[in-house]
Amino acid sequence: xxxxxxxxxxxxxxxxxxxxxxxxxxxxxxxxxxxxxxxxxxxxxxxxxxxxxxxxxxxxxxxxxxxxxxxxxxxxxxxxxxxxxxxxxxxxxxxxxxxxxxxxxxxxxxxxxxxxxxxxxxxxxxxxxxxxxxxxxxxxxxxxxxxxxxxxxxxxxxxxxxxxxxxxxxxxxxxxxxxxxxxxxxxxxxxxxxxxxxxxxxxxxxxxxxxxxxxxxxxxxxxxxxxxxxxxxxxxxxxxxxxxxxxxxxxxxxxxxxxxxxxxxxxxxxxxxxxxxxxxxxxxxxxxxxxxxxxxxxxx
Amino acid sequence: xxxxxxxxxxxxxxxxxxxxxxxxxxxxxxxxxxxxxxxxxxxxxxxxxxxxxxxxxxxxxxxxxxxxxxxxxxxxxxxxxxxxxxxxxxxxxxxxxxxxxxxxxxxxxxxxxxxxxxxxxxxxxxxxxxxxxxxxxxx
Amino acid sequence: xxxxxxxxxxxxxxxxxxxxxxxxxxxxxxxxxxxxxxxxxxxxxxxxxxxxxxxxxxxxxxxxxxxxxxxxxxxxxxxxxxxxxxxxxxxxxxxxxxxxxxxxxxxxxxxxxxxxxxxxxxxxxxxxxxxxxxxxxxxxxxxxxxxxxxxxxxxxxxxxxxxxxxxxxxxxxxxxxxxxxxxxxxxxxxxxxxxxxxxxxxxxxxxxxxxxxxxxxxxxxxxxxxxxxxxxxxxxxxxxxxxxxxxxxxxxxxxxxxxxxxxxxxxxxxxxxxxxxxxxxxxxxxxxxxxxxxxxxxxxxxxxxxxxxxxxxxxxxxxxxxxxxxxxxxxxxxxxxx
Numbered sequence: 001x002x003x004x005x006x007x008x009x010x011x012x013x014x015x016x017x018x019x020x021x022x023x024x025x026x027x028x029x030x031x032x033x034x035x036x037x038x039x040x041x042x043x044x045x046x047x048x049x050x051x052x053x054x055x056x057x058x059x060x061x062x063x064x065x066x067x068x069x070x071x072x073x074x075x076x077x078x079x080x081x082x083x084x085x086x087x088x089x090x091x092x093x094x095x096x097x098x099x100x101x102x103x104x105x106x107x108x109x110x111x112x113x114x115x116x117x118x119x120x121x122x123x124x125x126x127x128x129x130x131x132x133x134x135x136x137x138x139x140x141x142x143x144x145x146x147x148x149x150x151x152x153x154x155x156x157x158x159x160x161x162x163x164x165x166x167x168x169x170x171x172x173x174x175x176x177x178x179x180x181x182x183x184x185x186x187x188x189x190x191x192x193x194x195x196x197x198x199x200x201x202x203x204x205x206x207x208x209x210x211x212x213x214x215x216x217x218x219x220x221x222x223x224x225x226x227x228x229x230x231x232x233x234x235x236x237x238x239x240x241x242x243x244x245x246x247x248x249x250x251x252x253x254x255x256x257x258x259x260x261x262x263x264x265x266x267x268x269x270x271x272x273x274x275x276x277x278x279x280x281x282x283x284x285x286x287x288x289x290x291x292x293x294x295x296x297x298x299x300x
Numbered sequence: 301x302x303x304x305x306x307x308x309x310x311x312x313x314x315x316x317x318x319x320x321x322x323x324x325x326x327x328x329x330x331x332x333x334x335x336x337x338x339x340x341x342x343x344x345x346x347x348x349x350x351x352x353x354x355x356x357x358x359x360x361x362x363x364x365x366x367x368x369x370x371x372x373x374x375x376x377x378x379x380x381x382x383x384x385x386x387x388x389x390x391x392x393x394x395x396x397x398x399x400x401x402x403x404x405x406x407x408x409x410x411x412x413x414x415x416x417x418x419x420x421x422x423x424x425x426x427x428x429x430x431x432x433x434x435x436x437x438x439x
Numbered sequence: 440x441x442x443x444x445x446x447x448x449x450x451x452x453x454x455x456x457x458x459x460x461x462x463x464x465x466x467x468x469x470x471x472x473x474x475x476x477x478x479x480x481x482x483x484x485x486x487x488x489x490x491x492x493x494x495x496x497x498x499x500x501x502x503x504x505x506x507x508x509x510x511x512x513x514x515x516x517x518x519x520x521x522x523x524x525x526x527x528x529x530x531x532x533x534x535x536x537x538x539x540x541x542x543x544x545x546x547x548x549x550x551x552x553x554x555x556x557x558x559x560x561x562x563x564x565x566x567x568x569x570x571x572x573x574x575x576x577x578x579x580x581x582x583x584x585x586x587x588x589x590x591x592x593x594x595x596x597x598x599x600x601x602x603x604x605x606x607x608x609x610x611x612x613x614x615x616x617x618x619x620x621x622x623x624x625x626x627x628x629x630x631x632x633x634x635x636x637x638x639x640x641x642x643x644x645x646x647x648x649x650x651x652x653x654x655x656x657x658x659x660x661x662x663x664x665x666x667x668x669x670x671x672x673x674x675x676x677x678x679x680x681x682x683x684x685x686x687x688x689x690x691x692x693x694x695x696x697x698x699x700x701x702x703x704x705x706x707x708x709x710x711x712x713x714x715x716x717x718x719x720x721x722x723x724x725x726x727x728x729x730x731x732x733x734x735x736x737x738x739x740x741x742x743x744x745x746x747x748x749x750x751x752x753x754x755x756x757x758x759x760x761x762x763x764x765x766x767x768x769x770x771x772x773x774x775x776x777x
Contacts, residue, residue, distance in 0.1 A: 012776070032356050051545050055777040069777065072549035083541035089447070096446060103442050104546035140542070147547070170354040178350050178357040195314045196355040216319040216362070224317075264432075270317025 002065045004029045004151050004183045005050055009059035012045050019045040021207050023059070027185060027200065029151075032177060034194045034215075035187035036277055037204035043187035044084060046204070047153050050185075051081045064150065077106055080144025084155040086137045090129030094122060094139055098146070105147040113146035120172060134165025138172060145176050151183040159190065170197060195219075195273040203280050210280050215273065222276045225253040227266040238263070243279040254279045307341040312353055320355060324363035332372065332387035343373060343381040440548070444560045451526050455568045458518070462572060466505070466579045473501045477586055495589075502583070502590050506597070515601040518572070519610035520638050522565050527617020528630035530561075535625040535774075554770055558618060558763060562611060569610040576602050588675050595677035595741055600646070603748040608755035613638050615762040622766050622774070645754065651679050653750045657740060660684075660733045663700065664724035669734075675741040686731035700732050 003026045010023040020042035027033050035043050048054040049061050052068035052075060060067070066074040088097055094117065102108040117124065120138050128136060137157055144152055152173075158166040170193070176182055188194065194201065194215075201218060203210040225239065229251045234241050239255035246252075254271060261268050308331050310324055318326075331337040344352070346360045364381050367373040375381040409419050445452070476498040483491040505511055534540045544550045580587060580602060587593035599605065616638055620630040656679055659670050663683050672678055682690050683700055694704035703726035710722055739747070771777050 031358065048541075052549065053541060053544060053775070055775050057776070073547070076545060076547050076549065079545075081541075081545040083538060083545075085538065087538040087542050089539055092446070100443050100446070100543075101546060103440065104543070104548055106547050143542075167354055171351060174350045174354055174357065175347065178347050192314070193354075196312050196320055196353065196359070199356045199358045216321060219317060219319040272315040272317045274315070275317075 002029070003027060003062070004031075004033075004064065005185060006062045006065075007046075007049075007059065008061075010046070010049060010056055010061050011058040012042075012049060012054060013057040018057075018207050020049070021058075023209050025202060025209060025212060027183075027202070027212075029064075029183050030181065031200040032174075032184040032186070032198045033200040033202060034198035035185060035202050035204060036191060036194065036281075037187075037189065037210075038281065039189055040207075041204040042207040043189075043204055044155055047081070047155050047185070047187060050153060051075070051079065077147075078150045080147055080149040080152045082137075082140045082144055082152070082154045082157055085160070086140035086157065088128045088136060088140060090127070092128050093125055094128060094131070095124040097128060097139060097143060098124075101143045101146060107148050109146050109148055112148075113142050116142045116145065116172060116176075120168060132165070134161050134168060137161060137165070137169050141169065141172060148180075149182070151185070154184065154186040156187055156189065158193075159188070166193070191274045191277045194277070201273075201277070203277060205281050218276055219270075219273060221257050222271050222279075223255060223257055223261075224269040224271045224275075225255055225261070225266045226250065226269065227253075227263075231263075231265055242276075243283055306344050306348070308337055308343065310344075310349055310353060312355060320359045321362040321366065324349075324360065325366050328363070328367055328372070329387055332383070335386070337383050337386075339383050339385055341383045343383065345380060440553070440556045441560060443543075444557055448526060448530060448561065448564075451530075452564060455522070455564075459568060459571055459575070463575055465511075466575055469501065469505050470579050473498065473583060473586075476501045477583070480586075498586060499590050502587060503592055505579075506587070506590070506592050512601065515606070519569070519606060519613045520635065522568070522610050523613025523615075523617035523638060524631045524634050526561055526565065527614040528621040528634045529617070529627055531618050531621030532625060532627040532630040533621075535621065536627055550770065550775065551767070554767060558615075558766070562614060565610050565614050566607065569607040573604055573606055576606075594675045595739065595744055599650075599744075599747070603744075605748055605751050605755070608752035608759070609642070611759045612641075612755040612762070615759045615766070619762045619766045619769070622769050641758075645751065649754075650747065650751060651677075651739070653747050654739070654743060656737045659736045659738075662724075662728055663732045663734045664727050665720040666724075670736065672736065672738060673740055677739040677741070679737040679739065681734070681736050684733055684735045688735070691732055700727070700730075702730050703727055703732070 005025060005027040007023050007025045010025075011021040012019045013021075023042070023046065035046065037043055045054065049056055050063050050068060052072050055069050063075045064078050066078075068075045089100075092100070098110065098113050101113070102110060114124075117139070120135075122131065122135050122138060128139065131139065141154075141157065154173075157173075158169055161169060173184065174197070177184060186198070199215050200213070201215055202212045222242070223239075227250060229246055229249055232241075232244065232246075232251050232253060238259050238261055239253070239257050242254045242256060244251055244253045254275065308328065310327055312320055312323060316323070328337065328343070343364065346357050346364070349355070349360045350357050364373065364375065368375060368381075372384060372387070373381050374384050406419065409422075414422070476494070480491060480494040480498050483489050483494045534543070540550075544553060548556075580593075580598075593602075600609075613634065617630070617634045620633045620637075621627075624630045624633060661670055683693065685691050692701040693699065694701045697704050697707060699707050703723055706726045707723050710720065
């Protein structure tokens with residue numbers, strides 16, 4: 001089955017330092033996938049490799065089955081990309097950016113672009129440099145939507161936006177996802193919004209993939225266990241610990257459940273996605289990826 | 301065009317640890333129980349919910365499909381998703397009686413000197429014990 | 440991409456157009472003046488009794504107003520560099536520095552198409568602009584050739600860098616140098632600075648050390664004797680050196696006072712001290728011949744002018760092509776990291 005993004009032992013090295021290494025991912029079509037991790041984790045490198053802005057040092061990357069290096073045109077026609085800080089020509093007017101898009105893309109839906117710009121109230125004659133950060137992000141997003149791609153890759157699109165602009169950007173994006181069935185891969189180092197936004201998650205840390213999983217599955221399978229300290233184990237048939245905190249007599253374990261908890265000594269609490277992500281980020285290379293692979297291929 | 305009010309307003313608690321689609325399912329069920337949603341009502345379209353909450357459309361699809369599988373709603377292609385049956389207790393009057401007894405108990409607890417948090421802990425503990433007992437009975 | 444390139448560079452292109460118009464205007468006006476002065480001179484010289492030095496002087500002045508004008512010279516010499524800095528390095532460096540390339544390379548055309556197309560387009564524009572400039576200058580000089588040659592300030596060297604087709608090659612070289620500098624340095628100011636430094640260095644080095652020897656020069660050696668007939672430099676030739684040398688071809692020491700070879704300077708003094716005027720130089724000449732001292736004149740004749748233009752243009756065009764290949768290589772292996 002063709003994956004939206006598939007990488008095999010993908011790595012990128014600059015001099016002696018690996019920006020990304022040994023990355024193995026299979027991200028299916030039809031999801032909004034969050035790429036989460038701290039700054040410097042390799043998120044931008046991964047997205048640039050997918051778009052052909054960088055070539056791999058090792059391994060392979062395929063987008064919809066195409067190689068970004070060798071089959072650039074196919075990739076570019078199917079995938080839209082918004083780079084970090086959504087770089088646009090500041091002296092161009094909005095309508096001139098649209099013209100640039102129209103001239104450089106084989107497919108271009110000018111009506112869609114105009115409609116969506118009007119929806120968010122962005123004037124066509126205004127120079128891009130005079131727009132607010134949120135508006136510039138919208139222009140960059142709408143430019144990618146107008147080429148009618150099958151997938152969008154977004155590199156920290158809302159990182160520098162105020163909360164209202166962030167919400168408006170997400171609304172434009174999600175509306176397009178609903179309307180066109182777009183796949184989306186969006187990188188972020190802000191974990192707060194991810195739960196509502198993404199249905200799929202890739203956690204990157206220390207230039208490696210820590211875990212990939214379906215969001216609902218993550219939420220349902222990870223729990224907080226509170227109980228007596230002497231009963232705590234790192235791994236049992238019922239659970240595997242991700243992180244733990246110990247007090248004198250009791251402890252709190254953030255675990256992945258493998259089966260129902262029947263031991264009455266443990267209180268079982270739900271954990272927010274944010275806490276699950278932070279737990280995995282703080283414990284690099286826990287290597288849960290293998291277990292989660294089972295849930296990866298879930299289709300509608 | 302007159303502004304129509306939606307049949308249900310959803311909200312999302314991102315810190316609860318409950319999967320978003322389950323939260324939507326629970327909110328629909330709660331609304332059905334309380335009579336806010338009645339059979340024949342149309343649930344908001346996926347697009348409307350996405351626009352309201354800025355959530356993933358798959359979440360809404362999943363929630364509606366779960367409700368469909370439980371027989372609570374049905375979708376008519378091109379028309380929307382409609383409520384099929386109610387969860388409201390037939391004996392609504394007993395709800396009133398229960399509510400009054402609850403208020404009485406709360407007043408007793410407050411008179412006994414219990415703070416709000418203690419009352420909540422007491423109640424949560426008792427509810428959990430009830431749940432455990434029910435599960436043991438089923439098992 | 441044609442629209443995009445135009446839109447991004449329209450200001451520079453307009454400025455080039457304005458400069459061309461200004462040049463055209465100035466050349467037109469001066470050409471008319473010179474035409475009038477030239478006619479006056481012809482009218483004068485057809486009258487064989489008249490003294491035409493005044494008319495000649497006016498004509499020369501009019502010509503030198505352009506040919507020797509410092510502003511004109513500086514402008515003409517720097518135009519290729521300015522094109523390289525502002526159209527080549529500034530534009531490319533800015534695209535990379537501000538990150539807009541990440542947007543442009545992910546639209547519908549891949550980076551290599553962008554690079555080749557953009558380079559071709561701006562090269563064509565610069566080629567046209569400087570072609571027109573060359574055309575204007577050639578038109579101005581065309582029917583004045585003999586007058587210009589009489590003027591003496593329009594000789595081989597004086598007009599090489601500005602009035603020939605090399606200007607076009609300089610501009611293309613500067614452009615591609617700017618493009619490469621912008622690509623390699625990715626920052627606007629350093630890229631423009633490097634373009635400036637390297638362009639000037641190359642121009643100076645090629646003109647000073649290579650150009651004189653494109654074709655082996657003509658060497659005329661005659662004994663350095665006093666004589667009624669001495670070989671002279673052909674008109675408008677490019678004199679490379681005019682030295683007094685010994686049998687082995689090494690320059691001989693020259694006496695500071697007399698300006699004559701030291702070895703025979705004493706002989707000369709002894710002859711002329713007794714008879715300052717009309718002295719018999721035979722002894723001196725004997726000395727010179729005995730020592731094998733010769734005048735050696737090295738020059739390039741003027742009929743090689745266009746050949747030299749072609750060779751130097753070829754050199755700069757070759758460097759331009761190499762710079763383009765280098766830019767492509769750099770983008771592929773250093774930026775993309777293929």
